[in-house]
Amino acid sequence: MTKKLTSICLLSSIPLCFFSAGSVLAKDGTFVASEMGRNGEVNVEVTVKDNKIADVKVLDWSETHPVADLPKDEIPKKIVKNQSLNVNNISGATLTSFAIKNAVKKALVKAELNPADFNKKVPLPPKLTGTVKETAQVVIVGAGGAGLSAAVSAAEKGASVIVVEKSHYAGGNTSVAGGNFNAADLQRSAKFEMTAPRRKIVETILSEKPKNALHAQLIDTVKAQLRDYDANNGKKLFDSPEFHALQTWKGGDYQGDLELVYNLTKQAPVLEKDLEKMGFVWRKNSEQVMGSLWPRANRSANYASGVGFIDTFLNEIEKRKLPVKILLNTKAQDLIIKDGRVVGVECRNSNGQKYILTATKGVILASGGFGANVKMRVYYDTIWDKKLGDNVNTTNVPSIQGDGIVMAEKAGAKLVQMGNIQLLPTTDAYTGSSNSKVNISTSVFVNKDGKRFVNETGRRDTISKAALKQRDKQFFIIGTSEASQIDKNGRNKYGVKLEDLVKQKKAFVDQTWDELAQKAGINAENLKQTVKEWNEFCKTLKGDPFGRPSCDPEVRLDGYAPYYATIMAPSVHHTMGGVLINAKAQVLDVHGKVIPGLYAAGEVTGGIHGANRVGGNAVPDALVYGRIAGQEAAK
Numbered sequence: 001m002t003k004k005l006t007s008i009c010l011l012s013s014i015p016l017c018f019f020s021a022g023s024v025l026a027k028d029g030t031f032v033a034s035e036m037g038r039n040g041e042v043n044v045e046v047t048v049k050d051n052k053i054a055d056v057k058v059l060d061w062s063e064t065h066p067v068a069d070l071p072k073d074e075i076p077k078k079i080v081k082n083q084s085l086n087v088n089n090i091s092g093a094t095l096t097s098f099a100i101k102n103a104v105k106k107a108l109v110k111a112e113l114n115p116a117d118f119n120k121k122v123p124l125p126p127k128l129t130g131t132v133k134e135t136a137q138v139v140i141v142g143a144g145g146a147g148l149s150a151a152v153s154a155a156e157k158g159a160s161v162i163v164v165e166k167s168h169y170a171g172g173n174t175s176v177a178g179g180n181f182n183a184a185d186l187q188r189s190a191k192f193e194m195t196a197p198r199r200k201i202v203e204t205i206l207s208e209k210p211k212n213a214l215h216a217q218l219i220d221t222v223k224a225q226l227r228d229y230d231a232n233n234g235k236k237l238f239d240s241p242e243f244h245a246l247q248t249w250k251g252g253d254y255q256g257d258l259e260l261v262y263n264l265t266k267q268a269p270v271l272e273k274d275l276e277k278m279g280f281v282w283r284k285n286s287e288q289v290m291g292s293l294w295p296r297a298n299r300s301a302n303y304a305s306g307v308g309f310i311d312t313f314l315n316e317i318e319k320r321k322l323p324v325k326i327l328l329n330t331k332a333q334d335l336i337i338k339d340g341r342v343v344g345v346e347c348r349n350s351n352g353q354k355y356i357l358t359a360t361k362g363v364i365l366a367s368g369g370f371g372a373n374v375k376m377r378v379y380y381d382t383i384w385d386k387k388l389g390d391n392v393n394t395t396n397v398p399s400i401q402g403d404g405i406v407m408a409e410k411a412g413a414k415l416v417q418m419g420n421i422q423l424l425p426t427t428d429a430y431t432g433s434s435n436s437k438v439n440i441s442t443s444v445f446v447n448k449d450g451k452r453f454v455n456e457t458g459r460r461d462t463i464s465k466a467a468l469k470q471r472d473k474q475f476f477i478i479g480t481s482e483a484s485q486i487d488k489n490g491r492n493k494y495g496v497k498l499e500d501l502v503k504q505k506k507a508f509v510d511q512t513w514d515e516l517a518q519k520a521g522i523n524a525e526n527l528k529q530t531v532k533e534w535n536e537f538c539k540t541l542k543g544d545p546f547g548r549p550s551c552d553p554e555v556r557l558d559g560y561a562p563y564y565a566t567i568m569a570p571s572v573h574h575t576m577g578g579v580l581i582n583a584k585a586q587v588l589d590v591h592g593k594v595i596p597g598l599y600a601a602g603e604v605t606g607g608i609h610g611a612n613r614v615g616g617n618a619v620p621d622a623l624v625y626g627r628i629a630g631q632e633a634a635k
Contacts, residue, residue, distance in 0.1 A: 026051045026113045033106035037063050037099035039435060040500025044076075044100060046107035053080055053118065056104055062496045064176055064435070065307055066169040067397065068096045075100045084120045091350075092167050092398050127352035136162040136325070138633045139345050139359040140366055141332040141404055144172025145306070145619060146602030147366035148313035149626030150633070154364075155322035157634035162357055163324060164347050166331040167399045170310060172368055173603065174622060176397055177306035178434055178441075178494070180289045180297035181623075182616035183268035184239040189286040192237040192295045195541055197549030202226065202238060205246050214258050215249075218242045239296055241265040247293055248617060251459060252576070252610020255417060260608045263583050263628075268620040271627065272298065280312045288552065290426050290441035291460035291615030295552070304495035305435065306619060330355060332403065335363065335411045335598070342411060342597035362597050362633030365587070366626060369575035369603035370402030371395070371421075377572060382419025383461070383611075393432025393571040395424055404604040408579045411598065412589045416606040417577035422613050423464035424573035428506060429474050432571035435494035436506045438486060438564045439479030443555045444534055445568075447475045450517065450526030452534075455546040456555075461612045464570040474569045476520060478527075482559025501566070511561045520565045531557045574613050578606035585629035599633050601625035 026048060034043045040062035047055035056076035063072070071090040075097055078087040085105055089097035105115045138154045140147045143165035151161045169175070206223055210216035221242045229238050244265040249258050276282060281302040288295035300308035317324045329350040336344035336356070342363045347355040370376040377388045409415055428436040442456050445463075447470040454466040467475055485493045492498065501507035508520040513531055517524035535558045537544050538551035579600045580588045587598040602622035609617065 027111050029111070031107040031110040032059070033103045033110060035099040035103040035106065036504070037061060037068075038095040038431065038433070039063055039496045041503070042096065042099040042103055044103040044107060046104055046111070048108070048111040048113065051113065053083055053104075053108075056080055058100060062491070062500055063096045064305075065495075066171050066175055066310065068093050070168045071097045071100060078122065079104055082120070082122045084118050084122050085115060086119050087122045088124065090168060125351060128349070129352065131354045131356055133356045133358070134162060135358040135360065136160040137359065137361040138162075138364065138630070139164070139357045140364045141345060142172060142366035142368060142602070142604070143170035143326055143328075144366060144368060144602065144622065145174030145309050146604075146622035146626035146629075147172070147364070148310060149623040150364045150366055150601055150630035151324045152313050152316055152322065153627040153630030154634040155317070155324050157631055159323070159361060159634035161322075161324040163326045164330045164332050164345065164355070164357065165326060165328050166403070167397070168329055170314060170326060170328070171307060173396055173400055174619060175305070175307045175310050176395070176433070176435070177619060178289065179299045179303070179306035179308060179619065180287070180292070180616040181268070181272065181299060181619045182244065182292060182296050182614070183272045183298055183620060184241050184244045184265065184296055185269060185272065185286060185298060186237070186239060188282070188284065188298055189237045189239060189295050191285050192550075192552060194235060194238055195550050197541065198237070201549060202243065205243075205250060208250075211254060212258065214262065218246050218262065222246060237295060239294065241269060244268075244294070244296065248614050249610070251293055251614045252612050255420070255610030257607045259583055260581070264608065264617070264621055264624050267624040267627075271620065271623055275309070275312060278312050278316050280308060287440060287554070288442050288457060288550075289615050290424065291458070291463070291613075293457070293459070293614055297616035299493075304491075304493060309619060309623065327355070332367070332407065335407050337411060340596060342595060359597065361635070362599055364585075364629045364633055365404040365408055365579065365598070365600040365604050366602050366622075366629070367404030367604050368400040369396075369578060370400065370405060371572045371575050372398050372400040373402050376402050377421055377575065380418040380577065381421050383421060384423070388421065388572055393427065393569075395427055395432055395434045395571050395573045402575075404600070405578055408587060408598070408600065408604070412595060413587050413598070414580040414590045414592070415578065416580045417610070418575075418606065420576035420609070420611050421572060422460055422574040422576060423570040424460060425464045425467045425570045426477065426568050427571040427573070429567045429569035430506065434573075435492070435496050436501055436566060437477060438492055438498065438501070438507050438566050439477055439484055440554045441477065443477050443479045443483065444530070444557060445475050446478055446522065446527060446530055447471060448522055450523035450530055452530055452546065455544075455548045457548055457550065459612050460573075460615060467568070467570050474567055476522065476565040476567055478557070478563065478565050479555070480557060480559030480564070481562055483554045483556060484564060506567055508565045509562045511563070513563060516563045516565055520567070522565065574609075574618060575603060576606060576609040576611070576613055578604050580607055581605050581625070584632045585625050586632065599629040601629040
């Protein structure tokens with residue numbers, strides 16, 4: 001209470017002063033405050049006039065597009081309209097919603113307003129009743145990468161399309177993925193050398209005894225390709241769609257359907273070029289990312305993370321005025337079956353509105369897996385000893401609950417390999433997000449003792465199992481500034497600010513390895529010895545104790561300071577099991593027969609990745625089979 005207000009109260013005949021300093025002496029003007037969100041600090045600007053909130057703007061932040069777009073727009077509007085901080089959070093973006101409201105609260109304190117005066121409860125909108133009936137030639141469940149790829153391809157074939165999405169945004173898991181797109185592209189992978197250990201990997205795969213006719217065919221094809229490579233004195237990386245298929249199939253312990261795998265690896269380079277025609281800009285060079293087994297991962301130059309694929313499809317729909325309607329906040333509940341054929345979907349909007357959507361040609365399930373459904377993953381798990389409960393984080397967005405799998409099974413679909421669940425070792429140790437990395441995900445890993453413990457370019461399941469054996473089940477990715485993925489604006493490849501990661505103690509930065517170790521809680525002497533041994537290996541490419549076959553420029557540790565360490569831990573990432581499909585993306589029943597009118601694409605399906613999904617294969621899988629499903633359903 002100010003001196004002036006205190007004097008007025010003392011001189012008054014009223015024994016108690018009932019006026020707060022905020023309600024009497026509020027300042028007009030703009031006030032800036034911040035609060036930590038999911039990824040970093042959320043900065044807001046609040047305009048106060050006549051003791052009221054006149055305006056709220058979200059300024060700079062690192063929250064994820066498109067997940068956080070709606071709260072960024074809606075929460076400020078609702079605060080101003082209702083003159084209340086007690087507005088409802090946006091489902092699926094709770095941490096962001098809280099951060100905006102708490103930052104506004106801090107700004108009100110700066111304006112000498114009492115936040116308690118802005119806490120009236122805001123009622124929920126009234127629920128709607130009745131049923132809306134709509135018809136399209138193709139109805140798609142899920143607006144992630146698979147669903148939007150299907151929507152564009154079906155519309156290109158002349159079909160009218162309705163897409164239903166349970167979340168408040170289009171994007172699904174694709175929008176928060178790293179955006180790595182595996183495709184055999186010799187132009188983009190030209191910076192990589194064909195080292196002797198890499199050559200041995202190829203030759204080992206080609207020396208296998210064929211397990212079926214297609215396996216034999218692919219081996220013979222790659223042998224011929226390798227002979228041509230040698231005849232031309234090849235020095236740069238060897239690759240092809242056929243080798244990609246062999247490596248993917250082997251990487252999944254041969255449990256996948258090789259025909260589906262080869263279909264994926266053949267079509268990935270084609271789709272890569274088609275996305276470019278839509279305006280997608282690829283980075284010049286490929287990468288070898290976590291669990292990709294080979295340097296063929298390509299990603300966007302004009303987008304952070306996998307949201308570039310989503311925005312590209314949405315832009316294509318708008319630019320070409322394709323006949324695609326998207327219903328957000330609308331959950332598919334049941335497939336409608338008539339005379340043995342799937343003819344539509346029954347849905348319900350978050351406002352209570354029921355929808356009956358009839359599909360005259362086909363229904364496509366593109367609803368994702370079940371990585372965010374703790375009950376399902378514990379029930380089905382056959383790899384992690386049923387220990388994937390609430391104590392294990394997930395990289396998945398909250399909406400990934402296995403809805404499409406449940407609906408498909410109810411309609412008679414066969415489910416395959418449901419126990420195959422993948423952990424991603426390189427995730428935020430506190431939230432499970434994959435967006436906190438500073439250096440590339442195949443850089444050097446050290447535990448808290450400062451020692452390496454695994455081949456960082458190996459399979460994800462192998463690395464995850466090794467990581468879970470480390471102290472506190474945590475480890476660090478270390479790297480130099482020269483090899484970092486921090487851009488000129490101080491953000492990593494996901495768009496998250498380095499300074500926010502440092503504030504949250506997710507990343508550590510310093511000028512020497514000693515100082516870095518002290519900040520991060522790593523044994524300094526062991527860390528320096530590890531760096532020394534790694535630099536020696538990079539000179540010779542011989543004798544790595546964990547069998548790593550390469551030391552590419554982005555993982556070297558002889559670059560300049562500052563040095564980085566990012567704390568990591570495994571999280572549930574991908575569910576390889578799901579609905580059985582054929583090469584036309586048609587869903588098969590328990591007898592192996594096509595269920596008329598029903599298609600599926602993306603993580604809702606099973607039988608492609610087998611026991612272990614190769615890193616960088618998920619996005620091309622979703623987009624390739626989404627395209628196939630859209631084309632087939634539109635026939």
